[in-house]
Amino acid sequence: xxxxxxxxxLEALKKKLQAERKKIKKTLTTCAGTGCQASKSKEVINKxxxxxxxxxxxxxVRIRTTGCHGFCEQGPIMVLDPANLFYxxxxxxxxxxxxxxxxxxxxxxxxxxxxDPVSGEKIKTEAAIPxxxxxxxxxxxxxxxxxxxxxxxxxxxxGYSALIKTIGKVEPETVIEEIKKSxxxxxxxxxxxxxxxxxxxxxxxxxxxxxxCNADEGDPGxxxxxxxxxxxxxxxxEGMMIGAWAVGAQKGYIYVRNEYPLAVKxxxxxxxxxxxxxxxxENILGTSFSFDVEIARGGGAFVCGESTALMAxxxxxxxxxxxxxxxxxxxxxxxxxxxxxxxxxxxNVPGIMEHGADWFAVKGTETSKGTKILALTGHIKNTGLxxxxxxxxxxxxxxxxxxxxxxxxxxKAVQTxxxxxxxxxxxxxxxxxxxxxxxxxxxxxxxxxxxxxDESTCMVDVAKxxxxxxxxxxxxxxxxxxxxIERMLEIVTDITEGRGRPEQIDLLKELAETVQETSLCxxxxxxxxxxxxxxxxxxxxxxxxxxxxxxxxxxxxSLISYSVNEExxxxxxxxxxxxxxxxxxxxxKHPHRxxxxxxxxxxxxxxxxxFQSIAVS
Amino acid sequence: xxxxxxxxxxxxxxxxxxxxxxxxxxIEYGICIPHLCHVPTLSDIGACRLCVVEQIxxxxxxxxxxxxxxxxxxxxxxxxxxxxxxxxxNLAELLxxxxxxxxxxxDMAVRCGVKEVRYPFKxxxxxxxxxxxxxxxEMWQAKAIGFVGRGKDRHVDFPFGVRPDxxxxxxxxxxxxxxxxxxxxxxxxxxxxxxxxxxxSQLMITEKTNDACVLCELGKGFNCxxxxxxxx
Numbered sequence: 001x002x003x004x005x006x007x008x009x010l011e012a013l014k015k016k017l018q019a020e021r022k023k024i025k026k027t028l029t030t031c032a033g034t035g036c037q038a039s040k041s042k043e044v045i046n047k048x049x050x051x052x053x054x055x056x057x058x059x060x061v062r063i064r065t066t067g068c069h070g071f072c073e074q075g076p077i078m079v080l081d082p083a084n085l086f087y088x089x090x091x092x093x094x095x096x097x098x099x100x101x102x103x104x105x106x107x108x109x110x111x112x113x114x115x116d117p118v119s120g121e122k123i124k125t126e127a128a129i130p131x132x133x134x135x136x137x138x139x140x141x142x143x144x145x146x147x148x149x150x151x152x153x154x155x156x157x158x159g160y161s162a163l164i165k166t167i168g169k170v171e172p173e174t175v176i177e178e179i180k181k182s183x184x185x186x187x188x189x190x191x192x193x194x195x196x197x198x199x200x201x202x203x204x205x206x207x208x209x210x211x212x213c214n215a216d217e218g219d220p221g222x223x224x225x226x227x228x229x230x231x232x233x234x235x236x237x238e239g240m241m242i243g244a245w246a247v248g249a250q251k252g253y254i255y256v257r258n259e260y261p262l263a264v265k266x267x268x269x270x271x272x273x274x275x276x277x278x279x280x281x282e283n284i285l286g287t288s289f290s291f292d293v294e295i296a297r298g299g300g301a302f303v304c305g306e307s308t309a310l311m312a313x314x315x316x317x318x319x320x321x322x323x324x325x326x327x328x329x330x331x332x333x334x335x336x337x338x339x340x341x342x343x344x345x346x347x348n349v350p351g352i353m354e355h356g357a358d359w360f361a362v363k364g365t366e367t368s369k370g371t372k373i374l375a376l377t378g379h380i381k382n383t384g385l386x387x388x389x390x391x392x393x394x395x396x397x398x399x400x401x402x403x404x405x406x407x408x409x410x411x412k413a414v415q416t417x418x419x420x421x422x423x424x425x426x427x428x429x430x431x432x433x434x435x436x437x438x439x440x441x442x443x444x445x446x447x448x449x450x451x452x453x454d455e456s457t458c459m460v461d462v463a464k465x466x467x468x469x470x471x472x473x474x475x476x477x478x479x480x481x482x483x484x485i486e487r488m489l490e491i492v493t494d495i496t497e498g499r500g501r502p503e504q505i506d507l508l509k510e511l512a513e514t515v516q517e518t519s520l521c522x523x524x525x526x527x528x529x530x531x532x533x534x535x536x537x538x539x540x541x542x543x544x545x546x547x548x549x550x551x552x553x554x555x556x557x558s559l560i561s562y563s564v565n566e567e568x569x570x571x572x573x574x575x576x577x578x579x580x581x582x583x584x585x586x587x588x589k590h591p592h593r594x595x596x597x598x599x600x601x602x603x604x605x606x607x608x609x610x611f612q613s614i615a616v617s
Numbered sequence: 618x619x620x621x622x623x624x625x626x627x628x629x630x631x632x633x634x635x636x637x638x639x640x641x642x643x644i645e646y647g648i649c650i651p652h653l654c655h656v657p658t659l660s661d662i663g664a665c666r667l668c669v670v671e672q673i674x675x676x677x678x679x680x681x682x683x684x685x686x687x688x689x690x691x692x693x694x695x696x697x698x699x700x701x702x703x704x705x706x707n708l709a710e711l712l713x714x715x716x717x718x719x720x721x722x723x724d725m726a727v728r729c730g731v732k733e734v735r736y737p738f739k740x741x742x743x744x745x746x747x748x749x750x751x752x753x754x755e756m757w758q759a760k761a762i763g764f765v766g767r768g769k770d771r772h773v774d775f776p777f778g779v780r781p782d783x784x785x786x787x788x789x790x791x792x793x794x795x796x797x798x799x800x801x802x803x804x805x806x807x808x809x810x811x812x813x814x815x816x817x818s819q820l821m822i823t824e825k826t827n828d829a830c831v832l833c834e835l836g837k838g839f840n841c842x843x844x845x846x847x848x849x
Contacts, residue, residue: 301767318764323663323685476745476764476771479665483711486769487736507735514707517680517700518666 033068041076067231168287188342219418239346417446420526422533481524749790
């Protein structure tokens with residue numbers, strides 16, 4: 001492996017690599033991100049390697065295994081270049097056909113094409129897929145072009161250009177000025193202006209300074225940081241290097257949770273490669289700049305995503321937050337000035353330094369610039385990772401990219417920002433993805449989780465779900481978070497189980513506001529958001545639960561009962577066979593009956609019945 | 618040389634040494650900010666949150682705990698606004714609902730103006746203020762007890778649940794524990810917990826004199842730092 005000792009050498013190597021890559025015309029890109037691996041993309045890739053070798057094509061065709069493309073639902077995904085042919089749900093059995101038909105003869109295999117769930121059309125090329133077309137993939141697009149295990153790949157697509165331009169050439173203050181001008185704000189949840197953070201850290205006095213990459217992503221359903229670190233670790237590393245140069249740090253940490261084994265592996269490999277190539281270590285690329293990065297694995301506590309808890313964890317202490325009256329940029333890791341940024345924030349840095357602040361700031365709104373990756377999940381047709389320019393309305397994301405409701409039901413709300421965010425109803429879908437607009441509406445952009453919910457969702461139950469999550473994840477250090485969440489959960493449970501009293505709504509609101517104001521860290525301060533936002537927008541649902549003892553969505557088990565619609569029931573007996581508590585009786589070919597006293601309201605009969613004859617009331 | 622700064626707490630200009638916490642400065646001056654997990658001479662962790670105050674920064678108010686906030690020149694603090702009183706009352710209500718069987722907690726509830734408890738009572742033995750853990754670690758350098766578990770499961774225990782040799786049974790932990798003294802009427806039975814409120818008369822004195830400390834009996838109950846410092 002070549003050790004590069006000067007900026008010039010790196011540039012020359014980059015040119016050489018780019019020229020080499022140009023010679024190979026045909027590329028088969030297969031996603032090997034966690035999502036696609038779960039749908040057996042590794043088998044596909046192995047089979048592909050064998051098949052190409054057997055056909056003697058392995059020199060002429062490049063197989064690229066990449067990180068997540070974002071469209072995980074369609075995995076395993078394969079893209080054939082230069083035709084830009086897009087195949088989804090590829091199985092290893094399909095590989096011989098792909099090689100003999102599509103690769104050699106250029107024929108399209110119809111059954112592997114993507115079918116647009118909205119129009120029902122088959123779509124041939126990746127570029128024409130509505131899910132991708134409506135996005136603005138500034139960061140994610142690169143995931144498809146690089147093998148995360150190869151530094152050469154990253155260099156060939158223009159990686160480390162920003163580093164070459166910056167270190168040793170641009171004054172740290174100018175770098176910070178550029179970041180400030182770009183208007184980049186923290187992507188982890190808080191939305192703190194990155195430039196300001198860096199300035200404060202640069203100006204703070206300390207023998208040593210640290211930069212930390214926070215990859216302790218824990219919001220249910222969110223995985224954008226995971227995909228960036230898995231799919232393009234060098235991009236994050238490059239961002240950290242530039243950040244370290246700007247704030248004057250000599251040491252960096254990537255704090256990644258151990259539940260992300262692929263992210264840990266790729267980050268480790270990237271750091272090892274960068275070290276071997278001389279991009280990390282003493283006197284990087286012949287400049288006076290020295291910087292090294294260590295990977296720290298987190299134990300999976302949600303609270304360790306909070307900056308001070310993360311630093312405590314890095315120091316080997318219990319991952320608990322501490323008061324932040326003095327900011328971590330002044331008094332952080334080992335009481336030294338520390339800049340902590342989210343994976344996505346770091347990943348945005350190289351682009352800004354390479355193309356300039358204006359290039360970045362063109363996209364977005366007045367106060368939120370650039371693009372944001374969102375994890376779109378829930379009751380919609382297309383789920384996956386989407387990247388949109390800040391300022392894109394929620395409507396565009398849910399209906400144009402997401403394709404609208406998945407099972408024919410009307411969409412009711414979207415939950416943004418994970419457990420710290422809130423639920424926004426359909427009439428707020430004109431709101432844009434913008435730090436301030438969403439916060440004003442009672443939710444937040446957060447790290448970018450976006451759960452779409454249709455009419456089959458009970459909003460009180462949603463609040464209960466998030467409270468349960470937060471109760472499990474609260475560290476328990478401060479009173480309002482520990483006891484406040486417990487009491488809020490108690491009240492919400494009362495409401496969902498039919499014991500709710502009208503005065504409890506006011507109490508819930510008052511308690512939520514107390515927890516919000518007085519909690520020690522960000523987890524507690526934002527924990528009441530799911531409660532407050534559902535109280536704000538879906539108060540009628542709470543009232544129906546309390547006054548009429550009824551759950552309109554048919555979710556809260558204590559408030560619903562199942563019955564058989566005798567006209568529809570054919571007496572097939574499937575429900576009776578599958579009922580775990582023997583609560584269904586009836587003879588073959590005669591309408592069945594549910595014995596309410598025995599019914600545990602598990603809902604298995606509803607999902608098993610082919611004739612929709614089981615009614616929930 | 619000690620450096621002195623001047624800050625404004627509830628309108629009073631207070632000169633105090635740099636490095637002091639806002640809570641200590643207030644107590645020294647005789648302004649009563651209720652507090653529970655704070656013990657003079659031990660570090661502050663901001664666990665009970667009862668000592669919340671409003672800090673005015675650039676015209677905007679920010680709620681923070683006074684025990685963890687270091688004094689700075691020109692700092693503006695308000696400890697007795699409606700908002701703070703409400704927050705404090707709600708916190709004390711949570712606390713007394715959790716552990717009604719402690720005189721300190723009952724006194725604190727009275728001091729913070731809790732008139733009714735809207736949650737079902739629980740009879741917890743520990744409110745996780747962390748006084749014991751800190752005195753063991755900081756005063757005696759023993760670290761014989763510590764917090765175990767997270768969130769709902771958090772509790773104080775010996776390492777691995779076994780009393781280590783370096784616990785000399787000095788009893789400092791018990792001495793500082795706010796749970797050791799029962800309410801005056803004796804321990805409450807399970808299921809019959811209530812808000813005591815017998816000392817509400819004390820509150821009338823403290824309320825009349827507004828935010829000034831009158832060395833009330835309530836302070837003794839919850840080991841108020843002013844009493845502990847022997848200024849009473």
